[in-house]
Amino acid sequence: MPHSDPPSPGYRYSFVDDYSEGAHPQLLQTLIETNKTQETGYGRDSLCTLARQRIQAHLGRDDVGVFFVPSGTSANAISIAACLRPHEAVVATSSAHIVTRETGAVEAGGHKIIQVAPQDGKLTPQTIRRALDDNWHFPHMAKPKLVYISNATEIGTIYTRQELVAIKRLCEEKKLILFLDGARIGTALTSHKNDMTMRDILELTDLFWIGGTKNGALLGEAVVVKDPELASEFEFYIKQHGSLLAKGRIMGAQFAELFNGELYYDLARKANACAQLLSQGIVKAGFTMDAATETNQTFAVLPLGLIGRLKEHFNFYVWENRDDQAVVRLLTTWATELGQVDKFVQMVHEWAVENSRSA
């Protein structure tokens, strides 16, 4: 569990998270240009319609529901509430965002989360099976019904096609709904390790969402729902959760632009590239990674002395203390300044040189 001084950027450059900046300029421009037209409320506007069409075209299917909600927590809470009966439970890793960062929103909606230990941040058919085996005593136990995964995961790792296929098969065998949290799906699908497209994600899940907030938008996530019956009533859930924005256009405009050509992926590629620069620079200076840098999250094991010096110029999470070292988490985005990445790497390098001399 991370503990850190409160993130207080300003004079220090921030690698704290991937939502420190506002919108990507192209998205802002669309907002400006469409600001004055009158539009229908609650997501029935021309901008949401355009965004929906572009996402459907990108997915190669015009029969799936696409819904815009303001935050990742609302995307997860709404999707899970829409899929489950009161006695049905979610299976997720103990490091899942819904477990560790959503203030019990899933439980507030009435559902138990059955936690299993993550493998590289991921669920596997084996751990899901064990969760099913451990929750058999019906009707005295909540019934496992929905499998929640994140891609990229909370530690920046990604699922391969083979891994996702294996989970999907198990879900079909056991009649489980497979739901994918795509807060960072852009960085996952542009990872050097990735072998899937978003169409694969659509094919291999029951519903998933495309994160806007962490990839260039001011706010907004797009939930993609395959089941036509579920899709036909999905707006009820959104509205009941207070997530059906009157001026839905604000999300429509941004997603329309994100899926205008390759922009969504371009932004994610930039975030990943910055993480690679950080990661490779740190390793080159002689330090180790705590997790493979597969997307835009870099988990490095650094000496406390070095961390202290870096903190003078940068802000980031100290994720886990380990004697005279600690794991730090560095987040990069489409907006990350390359000069700051260079400066960070240089400081790490200099400290390594100084310390090897003195040693």
Place this chain on the structure above:
Amino acid sequence: MPHSDPPSPGYRYSFVDDYSEGAHPQLLQTLIETNKTQETGYGRDSLCTLARQRIQAHLGRDDVGVFFVPSGTSANAISIAACLRPHEAVVATSSAHIVTRETGAVEAGGHKIIQVAPQDGKLTPQTIRRALDDNWHFPHMAKPKLVYISNATEIGTIYTRQELVAIKRLCEEKKLILFLDGARIGTALTSHKNDMTMRDILELTDLFWIGGTKNGALLGEAVVVKDPELASEFEFYIKQHGSLLAKGRIMGAQFAELFNGELYYDLARKANACAQLLSQGIVKAGFTMDAATETNQTFAVLPLGLIGRLKEHFNFYVWENRDDQAVVRLLTTWATELGQVDKFVQMVHEWAVENSRSA
């Protein structure tokens, strides 16, 4: 209950609602100017801080909590969830927004709404008392604990100071929490009939919110919480409901600008002025109002023939059919084009002249 053709503006000018346009230009400008700076997430940014300070200064108290949430439904659901124990109920008019337009969000949060008949859209001490009298059989009945009022109301009327004082006194006597939905508080406080300031609202309620979405912002409502203990945990509720936006700055920037000087009220005044022009023009042409036009909502009783003609050029709700007449609802805002108001009034006038000739 309104029934209407689906609101589909575009070629027709819309008086359907007060969220058809984007942001007021000054708000958009602030968003543009602050877009690139790095900010802390989840409402701890400098823009939310500034907005909070300006609202507190406007209210004359720096010890009240001010929290930004994306929608009116979330403002209501979160506030009510934060105030009530599971067995406690809300008292509201049967025309209240939480009763008629929020998909049962209050009930989804576990709470019963005790409905009473509205008087000019409002609650009164008498109707609240009756609700208490009718809900006495404890513990077999949910316990009335929170009184929900809207100012302006759902039909555009407003509370006078005397009316609000009377309700507040009853609430104190009966230990009820008084909660005010201020989706349209701007138009209420700038109504020609108004005799209160926002400081009065603060003094005479336990918590209330200031609507942004319907008064110039792209999204956002500011919930003001007086009780320090409730305020100290209020963010938990916001987060759990999925309403703590990662880039809270988007709401902070807009509210900072709305409360930079008199802008918030200037926008509302414009909306009210347009409603007066519509209302007076319609009355002058010989038609009647179904409710007094006190804010930015105009409810006019018009012949079906006239409505049909108006619909060729304008979009609006037909609220209630009455034989060969109907009540129509016309909404105006800071963005309403005066030329369109004039055109509407002129068409009403022309139809009246034509018809009187033929009669």
Place this chain on the structure above:
Amino acid sequence: MPHSDPPSPGYRYSFVDDYSEGAHPQLLQTLIETNKTQETGYGRDSLCTLARQRIQAHLGRDDVGVFFVPSGTSANAISIAACLRPHEAVVATSSAHIVTRETGAVEAGGHKIIQVAPQDGKLTPQTIRRALDDNWHFPHMAKPKLVYISNATEIGTIYTRQELVAIKRLCEEKKLILFLDGARIGTALTSHKNDMTMRDILELTDLFWIGGTKNGALLGEAVVVKDPELASEFEFYIKQHGSLLAKGRIMGAQFAELFNGELYYDLARKANACAQLLSQGIVKAGFTMDAATETNQTFAVLPLGLIGRLKEHFNFYVWENRDDQAVVRLLTTWATELGQVDKFVQMVHEWAVENSRSA
């Protein structure tokens, strides 16, 4: 709404409710006789099995689910929770038990109740249609999905076959679930006005329950579920609500006995017969009824002076004050002592004679 001195029987004979006594002796005898055998827990015991078989035989169908729960409130809350999605609402009269006597249990389960004015305590196709017409603005309104009726109703009236058929047809047309609260179904089906059997009830509803608590049992209601899919998971809901008793045998034993021959109906007939004696005696003495006495509830309009005298010997609810008169509610059961009924009627008669003399 009833207001009364707190029901405190003891020296005064009670007509307050239909759960003042313990179990009917035959039920108690079965409990005693089966007390020592070892049984499987949680409703899988031989007594629940026997009760289930007898109820199924009585209903003429062995393919319906029969589930025992400890109280009427749990029967209603569980059934409604099992049937509805989060955004779906219940339609009921404003006098419905779920509205007036269950502490908001349905809302605590997340569902809105759309209330309509009762007609003789009942719903009609017309009032249901109006509720649908008033709740059309999707997705901004909760979706009406389940119709809740009570037979007998909360004021003791009953549905005729024709009335129930009409409601069922509307429900089928509108895809609504029809749920019948049978807390007093025994007195309904043995009413002199009744033209249905329990098989008709099964045929004309989607699920319903058979009240034990108010008809001879210490506790327990039997929920009958037709839909096989719903039935297959119904125990999850019961367990989650804390209503799956470890020693389910206590309910099984009692229902097995209640449905051993005609006992269930015999007890209800006795309750109804006592009500007829009370009702006819009161009318004969010159007073009027506030509602037709169709089952075991008698609502009589009596002078306050008479009520005061009756209160010296009897305990009952004063349901509604009306100047120098009031409506009183008298409940009778299988255990009501005929001598007390006679005494009550005699006191009413004597008071009438005295007062006519003095007048």
Place this chain on the structure above:
Amino acid sequence: MPHSDPPSPGYRYSFVDDYSEGAHPQLLQTLIETNKTQETGYGRDSLCTLARQRIQAHLGRDDVGVFFVPSGTSANAISIAACLRPHEAVVATSSAHIVTRETGAVEAGGHKIIQVAPQDGKLTPQTIRRALDDNWHFPHMAKPKLVYISNATEIGTIYTRQELVAIKRLCEEKKLILFLDGARIGTALTSHKNDMTMRDILELTDLFWIGGTKNGALLGEAVVVKDPELASEFEFYIKQHGSLLAKGRIMGAQFAELFNGELYYDLARKANACAQLLSQGIVKAGFTMDAATETNQTFAVLPLGLIGRLKEHFNFYVWENRDDQAVVRLLTTWATELGQVDKFVQMVHEWAVENSRSA
């Protein structure tokens, strides 16, 4: 996790659970004797009053609330719902009854359970502290607020006074509510290892409950609430959960008898004594225990061959398979037949002798 053939007693004597038989004869006798008197409903009857008084006298305090509910799951769900705000969480062991046997009832009430690994089935200050340390990231994490413990635990172990004092101190330091599930509190307080009285339990917890179902009653648990404000509204929660039985007398009568003298403890002592006989007999035959036999649960490690033979005459849970052995769980109660205990021990002994000969 236990897996077993479905418990199907009958010809086989059952050690499956502690609710296989009906009521203790004295309790049944009280029910019979009080069956015909008229009583006020919903727990305001003379029997509940007597039971309440006797429990209060036993606890040495007449100012605590005592409430009767039908099941352990309802006792837990109601108590937790009554204590917590929506964003507050429970800390419990992963083996806690609320985690493993209540179908997600706590989550259905909206609350997250933070699970920690049990130490001999118990929580410790260290594991609670770790749960707090791991759940610090407010408001993004649910706030730990209530600590749930069971005494005896789910594996039959008990808390010593020192252990409970240490937990209570931590709870006071951290402002946590301490709630004790006493489904088997009778066997805990009569354990040979016990050094507490029920008055100690009252002093060292914030609320707790006294199990009736597993210690001689047909149904019923008595929740003891110290906080006067919480107690004053506790019935609302009970009623809302459908657990306020109309004929509350059924629970009152039984608890009045259980706390008439030492009966409650006598029954528990008998259950514990049988467990000791089983445990010692099994150990004497050369087999080991998987957990110390401190109350009425015996967890023995037996060879599969022996288990097979025992299954011909007895029914019990096979809790965990271990190669050619397995852990079996044997439950004993006030009703356990000593002859069956002897027979069980004898069969174990004979099998051991046979097998040592053949070895």
